[in-house]
Amino acid sequence: MVEINDLSFGYARKENLYEQFSIHFKSGQIYGLLGQNGSGKSTLMKIIAGLIYPDSGNCVVNGINSKERNYNYLRNLYIIPEEFDLPDMTIASYVRIYAPFYEAFSADQFETCLKEFEISPEEKLQKLSYGNKKKVLLSFGLATNVRVLLLDEPTNGLDIPSKKTLRKLIAAAATPERCFIISTHQVHDLENLLDHLVVISKNKLLLNESISTIAQKICFVPFSSRPAENETLYYEKSFTGHIGIVPNNSNEEGKINLEVLFNGIVAQQAKFSQLFKPNK
Amino acid sequence: MDFRETQAIYLQIVEWICEQIILQVWNTGDKIPSVRELAVELEVNPNTIARTYEQLQSMELVVNKRGIGLFVADHSKDKATEYLKKQFIEKNLPQMFNYIKLLDISMEELNELYHTSIKKQQKL
Amino acid sequence: MKSIISQIQSFNFHRVISLILEYYHRNKKTLFISSIALFLFLFCTLLLFKRYGEIGRQNDILQYSLQIGCIYLISSILAVHYFSTLWMKPGNISALSLPCNAIERLLSAVIVTMIAFPVAYSLISLASYFSTLPFFRSHDLRFFNLDPIGMGWISIIGTFIGTPVLFLWGGLFFKRSPWIKTILASIVYSAVCVAITVAIFYFLDPNWDAFSEWEAFNEFFIPKGSEYVNGKMATIYHSPFYFLSSISLMTCMVIATYYLLKEKEVK
Numbered sequence: 144m145v146e147i148n149d150l151s152f153g154y155a156r157k158e159n160l161y162e163q164f165s166i167h168f169k170s171g172q173i174y175g176l177l178g179q180n181g182s183g184k185s186t187l188m189k190i191i192a193g194l195i196y197p198d199s200g201n202c203v204v205n206g207i208n209s210k211e212r213n214y215n216y217l218r219n220l221y222i223i224p225e226e227f228d229l230p231d232m233t234i235a236s237y238v239r240i241y242a243p244f245y246e247a248f249s250a251d252q253f254e255t256c257l258k259e260f261e262i263s264p265e266e267k268l269q270k271l272s273y274g275n276k277k278k279v280l281l282s283f284g285l286a287t288n289v290r291v292l293l294l295d296e297p298t299n300g301l302d303i304p305s306k307k308t309l310r311k312l313i314a315a316a317a318t319p320e321r322c323f324i325i326s327t328h329q330v331h332d333l334e335n336l337l338d339h340l341v342v343i344s345k346n347k348l349l350l351n352e353s354i355s356t357i358a359q360k361i362c363f364v365p366f367s368s369r370p371a372e373n374e375t376l377y378y379e380k381s382f383t384g385h386i387g388i389v390p391n392n393s394n395e396e397g398k399i400n401l402e403v404l405f406n407g408i409v410a411q412q413a414k415f416s417q418l419f420k421p422n423k
Numbered sequence: 424m425d426f427r428e429t430q431a432i433y434l435q436i437v438e439w440i441c442e443q444i445i446l447q448v449w450n451t452g453d454k455i456p457s458v459r460e461l462a463v464e465l466e467v468n469p470n471t472i473a474r475t476y477e478q479l480q481s482m483e484l485v486v487n488k489r490g491i492g493l494f495v496a497d498h499s500k501d502k503a504t505e506y507l508k509k510q511f512i513e514k515n516l517p518q519m520f521n522y523i524k525l526l527d528i529s530m531e532e533l534n535e536l537y538h539t540s541i542k543k544q545q546k547l
Numbered sequence: 548m549k550s551i552i553s554q555i556q557s558f559n560f561h562r563v564i565s566l567i568l569e570y571y572h573r574n575k576k577t578l579f580i581s582s583i584a585l586f587l588f589l590f591c592t593l594l595l596f597k598r599y600g601e602i603g604r605q606n607d608i609l610q611y612s613l614q615i616g617c618i619y620l621i622s623s624i625l626a627v628h629y630f631s632t633l634w635m636k637p638g639n640i641s642a643l644s645l646p647c648n649a650i651e652r653l654l655s656a657v658i659v660t661m662i663a664f665p666v667a668y669s670l671i672s673l674a675s676y677f678s679t680l681p682f683f684r685s686h687d688l689r690f691f692n693l694d695p696i697g698m699g700w701i702s703i704i705g706t707f708i709g710t711p712v713l714f715l716w717g718g719l720f721f722k723r724s725p726w727i728k729t730i731l732a733s734i735v736y737s738a739v740c741v742a743i744t745v746a747i748f749y750f751l752d753p754n755w756d757a758f759s760e761w762e763a764f765n766e767f768f769i770p771k772g773s774e775y776v777n778g779k780m781a782t783i784y785h786s787p788f789y790f791l792s793s794i795s796l797m798t799c800m801v802i803a804t805y806y807l808l809k810e811k812e813v814k
Contacts, residue, residue, distance in 0.1 A: 154814060173468055192644050194813040211550050212809070214557045217646035228638030230573045240572050243565045244646045310466035315459060317469050335432055335467040355474075358431055396431035 144170040144322045145191055145291060149200035152190065160186055162346050164200070170290065171319040175337040176326040177405050182344050184326040185225065188293045191324065192222040204291060218246065221284045222293040229268040229276055237268060238283070247288035256282030259308045274300040281309060285316045292316075294325045298332040306332050330401040340401075342408050349408050352419055358396035360418060361388050363403060376414050377407030390418070432467060433474040438510065440479060441503035444495060453495045455485055482506060550809075554648040562647050566655035567663075569645075570629070577628075581621055582671055589614060589675035594682065614672045619710070622664040623733075626714035627726050629656050630808070634722065639813050649808040653801070660711035709736075709793050712800040719807040736796060743792040 145168035153159035160183040168174055168191075178184045189195040190202050193212040202209040207216045230237065234257070242248040257264060260278040268276060277300050284292055298306050313336055317323060327333060340357060342350040350357075361376065366385040370378050375387030386400065388407050408415045426435055443449045455461075458476060462469040476493060479485045484503060486496045496502075523533065571578070596610050632642035713736055717729025 171470070189640070189813055192640075194640060194643050196810075196812060211553065212649075213550065213554050214559075214562070214646050214648045214651070215553070217644055220644065220646075222640060222644050224637060224640040226637035227641055228635070231576070232572060236572065240565075240569050241645070244562065307466065311463045314462040314466060314469060317462075335426065335465075335471070338468055338470050355431075396434070397429055398426065398431055398435075 144168055144205065145324070146203045147187075147190070147200070148203070150190065150197045150202065151199045152186065152195070152197050158345075159198075160345065161197075164346075164348060166341065166348060166351060168291075168322050168324060170322045171317075172338045173313070173317055173323040173336050174325065174339045174341055175330075175333070175401075176324055176341050176343070177330065177401075178326075178343040179409065184343065185295055187343070188222060188224075188295055188324065188326065191291070192220055192293055193217065194222075218244075219290040220293070221245075221287050221289045221291070223277075223280050223284050223295060223297060225295045225299060227276070227280060229279070231267070231269045233265055233267055234262070234279055235264045237279070238264070241283070242286075245287040245289065249286050249288060252288070253282055253286035256285055256312055259312060260305060272300075274302060274305065277301065278305060281312070285312055290321055292321065292323050294323065296327060296329075297325060298327065298329050309333075310336060330405060334399075334401050340404075342405060344409060344412070347412070349412055350415065350419055354399060355396060357404070357419075358391070358399055360391055361404075362391040362393075362397040363387070363400045364389050376418070377403075377411045379403060379406060433471045433478065436461075436465065436467070436472065436475040437478050437482075438507060440475070441484070441507045444484065444499050444503040445507065447500070449495050451495050451497055451499055454491070455493045455495060457492065551650070554650045557648060558650060562651050563655045563658070566647060566652060567659055570655065570659060573632070574628075577625075581625070582667070585617055585621055585668060586671050586675045589617060589672055590678060593676060593679045597679065597682070614676070618665065618668040618672055621668055622660060623710060623714045623729075624726065625664060626656075626660040626711045627718040627729055629660060629715055630718050633719070633808075633811055636813075643811060643813060649805055652808055653805050656715050656804075657712070657801075660715060664711070709797040709800075712797050712804065716800050716804045716807065719804060719811065740792045740796060747792075 147164065147166050150161045150164040151159060152161045176184050176187070186195065190197060190209065191204065193202075193204075193209040193216055196210055204216060205219050207213070209216065232240075238250065238253060242250065242253075254264070257279070260275075260282060262271075262275055262278055262282075266275075268279065271279065277297070281294075281297060284294070297309060301309060310333060313323065313333070317336075325333060325337075337354060339353045340350055341348070352360075364375075364387050365381065365383060366375075366378065366387055367383075369385055370387045375389050378385050378387035386403055388403060391397070426432055430438075440449070440455075449455065455476075456464070458469050458472045462472045465472070476485065480487060480493070482502065483496055484499045484506075485493045487493055522528075592613060593610060633639055710733060713733050714729050717732055718725050721728040
């Protein structure tokens with residue numbers, strides 16, 4: 144559905160963010176895109192949305208090269224950036240003006256989403272808080288029924304009940320035809336929704352695995368005292384002692400602690416890339 | 424639903440459904456919620472629920488009536504009890520025994536605690 | 548080439564209309580305020596002209612030029628601004644990812660800046676002209692003149708159609724202070740148009756002596772007597788070569804604008 148091949152890209156007068164970077168995103172999956180600040184998560188989303196062109200390599204979405212960026216490329220794509228600007232009008236007029244660009248837009252679905260978020264369509268966009276503006280955009284994005292949804296830090300600015308609502312809305316909208324790519328720092332907000340984890344760091348794809356494969360390969364074990372050097376792949380202090388990542392030798396899958404996993408992968412790149420080496 | 428830190432979510436949902444069956448919230452012959460309905464309710468990925476349902480089918484707790492949906496199977500209550508019991512004995516009991524040994528709690532003391540706890544539950 | 552064909556295949560005029568409506572709704576306030584401002588400004592200056600100015604053709608020319616100039620000024624400012632959503636952070640991400648073809652975007656801009664603006668602002672200008680009439684005696688009633696200095700219709704149309712394209716292009720091309728830079732570019736643009744025409748004239752008739760004397764230009768800018776425009780200067784503007792060079796430059800600008808739209812990024 145989204146294929147990035149041998150991508151190289153860098154902003155002018157800066158080190159390249161991506162070099163020979165390839166990744167494929169499949170439909171029917173919800174991808175969690177993790178990475179430290181400045182690792183290029185937002186840039187990757189903009190490249191997929193066709194808003195930034197690769198310096199070399201290509202990005203193909205639904206069979207069309209991003210360099211084309213024509214109607215057929217954009218019609219199946221919706222991006223919700225972290226920072227945005229909404230025009231000075233009511234929510235209802237916003238929909239009247241922007242919905243015609245999306246063939247499969249469902250006004251009913253939009254209304255349902257707004258209602259779930261407890262926002263009235265008569266409200267003026269400029270008068271809403273950042274979080275509420277975001278809820279309007281999220282509702283609009285979900286109602287466009289596009290096939291590729293790019294959400295950059297979607298839970299940023301949402302209060303606790305709205306995060307719950309968002310999880311329900313995404314669960315309802317995740318269909319086999321759709322692909323969600325969600326970048327997030329707040330790993331706990333959406334962790335139970337993710338199918339697949341992508342961790343990037345400058346220039347490198349540190350991890351690209353499904354949640355179940357990860358759970359088959361590693362598990363998270365609490366230690367009452369500090370674990371020995373070779374006992375774990377990675378460990379960190381936790382509330383009750385230490386929590387470590389160890390290879391999973393059983394047949395059972397445990398639950399993944401995303402935060403610890405992310406810290407581990409960033410700290411112990413070599414060990415993890417060895418473990419998650421693509422095998423034929 | 425709050426998920427624990429230790430077990431894969433799809434398995435935690437399997438256990439939750441077993442509880443629903445044992446508590447007779449879900450009864451034999453009932454149609455169970457669709458994948459999407461349950462995903463929305465529990466705020467998890469629909470693929471996770473699909474995996475849960477596959478597991479439930481392989482455990483013969485639910486049956487697929489073609490074209491209509493999934494239904495709670497016959498004798499599901501016994502099977503669910505058996506499964507949860509096995510899980511409890513394998514996973515929770517060893518840890519409990521460790522503590523009992525560590526804190527040197529006698530069997531008599533334990534017996535007494537158990538009965539007061541049961542009484543409390545009945546009052547509720 | 549392939550990408551243009553695919554864009555033409557998926558071309559949809561409804562989307563062009565949607566883009567125009569999007570522009571209108573987003574800028575409703577600006578458009579309304581600029582219309583009111585234009586009306587009031589012209590109304591006041593016309594009153595002043597008629598009250599204190601001498602009655603005569605020179606006065607009329609100033610007055611007509613003012614009207615045309617204002618329409619031109621507002622149209623070009625708005626034309627520079629037309630694609631501003633595509634480069635103003637952070638709104639540019641949503642603006643650029645709106646599903647449409649670059650050709651449709653360009654066509655919407657062309658319709659708005661080349662047709663809608665001149666027509667709407669001319670009507671406002673006419674309205675302000677007619678609203679001043681009740682304040683004066685009947686001999687002031689003259690019909691509104693769109694071509695006060697006798698440039699000829701071809702060059703009037705050339706100016707009103709050619710320059711918005713230039714300003715659309717400038718709005719996309721210059722990241723900082725696009726308006727000033729575009730004005731500079733437009734001076735170069737007109738100079739190139741005139742130069743091409745002069746060159747053609749010179750090529751066709753090397754002995755044609757119109758441009759050895761700067762008098763011709765002086766007479767154009769400082770009208771004398773009843774002959775306002777020197778015949779030689781008028782010849783340039785009336786010539787088909789001037790028209791052709793304007794048209795070809797305009798076409799280049801349209802193509803350049805199309806590629807700017809297509810290659811626009813949000814870096």
